[in-house]
Amino acid sequence: MKLGACCSTGVGSSFMVDMNMQDVLKEIGKSDVETTHIDLSGLNPSVADHFFVGRDMYDAVANVVGKDNVTELNSIIDKEELKEKIQAYLNSVDQKSEGDN
Helix, strand or coil, X not given: CEEEEEECCCCCHHHHHHHHHHHHHHHXXXXXXXXXXXXXXXXXXXXXXXXXXXXXXXXXXXXXXXXXXXXXXXXXXXXXXXXXXXXXXXXXXXXXXXXXX
């Protein structure tokens, strides 16, 4: 599984969210989840399974990857919010995979 971050240039806020995602995943013991960051012009659904983006990027990213594949962050610097939303996403994936068995 790969989680992504996206911003207009791919080097500012998306890089910061990517680094924070790595910290959160390490904290919650999810070493099997990869992260990446990208600029909007290179964005496509195959880049990551799910994206975490700031409010300013939500609509643009959702238009490319679909609303089910993106989570809006109220604050891109709030690690607690990011942690809560990553855990919620991972829990939903786990529940879905359990239902498929």
